[in-house]
Amino acid sequence: MITSVGNQRVKRIAQWNKKPSLRNRDGVFVAEGVKMFLEAPLGSLKEIYIADGFLEEIGKAERSRDILGKLEECGYETVSKEVFSKMSDTCSPQGILFVAGQIHYTLEQMAGAAENPLFLLLEDIQDPGNLGTMIRTGEGAGISGVIMSKGTADIYNPKTIRSTMGSVYRVPFLYAEDFHGTICRLQENGITVYAAHLKGEKCYDEFEYCRPTAFLIGNEGSGLTEETAELADVYVRIPMEGQLESLNAAVASALLVYEAAGRRRRGAVESNTPPQEAGHQT
Numbered sequence: 001m002i003t004s005v006g007n008q009r010v011k012r013i014a015q016w017n018k019k020p021s022l023r024n025r026d027g028v029f030v031a032e033g034v035k036m037f038l039e040a041p042l043g044s045l046k047e048i049y050i051a052d053g054f055l056e057e058i059g060k061a062e063r064s065r066d067i068l069g070k071l072e073e074c075g076y077e078t079v080s081k082e083v084f085s086k087m088s089d090t091c092s093p094q095g096i097l098f099v100a101g102q103i104h105y106t107l108e109q110m111a112g113a114a115e116n117p118l119f120l121l122l123e124d125i126q127d128p129g130n131l132g133t134m135i136r137t138g139e140g141a142g143i144s145g146v147i148m149s150k151g152t153a154d155i156y157n158p159k160t161i162r163s164t165m166g167s168v169y170r171v172p173f174l175y176a177e178d179f180h181g182t183i184c185r186l187q188e189n190g191i192t193v194y195a196a197h198l199k200g201e202k203c204y205d206e207f208e209y210c211r212p213t214a215f216l217i218g219n220e221g222s223g224l225t226e227e228t229a230e231l232a233d234v235y236v237r238i239p240m241e242g243q244l245e246s247l248n249a250a251v252a253s254a255l256l257v258y259e260a261a262g263r264r265r266r267g268a269v270e271s272n273t274p275p276q277e278a279g280h281q282t
Helices: 008-018 020-026 034-039 064-074 081-087 107-113 128-141 158-164 179-188 249-271 275-281
Strands: 028-032 045-051 077-079 096-101 118-122 145-149 173-176 192-196 213-217 234-237
Touching: 008 020, 008 028, 008 045, 008 081, 008 096, 020 028, 028 034, 028 158, 034 064, 034 096, 045 064, 045 081, 077 081, 107 145, 107 173, 107 179, 118 128, 118 179, 118 249, 128 145, 128 158, 128 249, 145 179, 173 179, 179 192, 179 213, 192 249, 213 249
Parallel strands: 045 077, 118 145, 118 213, 145 173, 192 213, 192 234
Antiparallel strands: 028 096, 045 096
């Protein structure tokens, strides 16, 4: 059992939690919690740590067999509760954390994996919680991936990782060195880019989104930069009642991707409905 907060591995994990430059240099990230551990691909796990007493605490917990089985398969290190608090990034640690290898995708992989792609394009999203929520809701809606500007929050920030609730393992993503150039490449490949924008003349629910689609979402405070917004094929507006000007960026992205997903589902149902039934439904 590791009992010293001065242990080099303990110090290293604390640094990985705080410094993105070190995470990127070493190609790793740190995640905590039972759910994140159970959903982590076996091949990505590098180090696993549990707090003293954790095994006893989960003895009667849901999925305890799955937890114990995975721990036995991967191996783990026990640390004192004081040491675990030093390593943890949360106020109420769950007693298990691990180091995993970072995941990397290319634009070609992301664009080629989906027959009818649906992307989120994020410019300078700053809040890690917002970013994680976008990835999580994006998975729920069935998006093909998330493409981010270099100014967007770090996806491997511990808060982002927690907010994804495991979706970070399954939703392809990349940081575009040339964000504007990447948008143009998507358009050249037949993907229509819609920008959530206050200047939109039509509401977001007036479009079909049944063809390859990407939604541009801008910074929480300032929205899309003028240069980026000008690249969009279409501006869409989210109608506002009361005195609001806009919604939270994560909420706006959820509305858009779920609208697109719903349109696609309805389109698929209609295309598979015999003509006489389709006429009756109309």
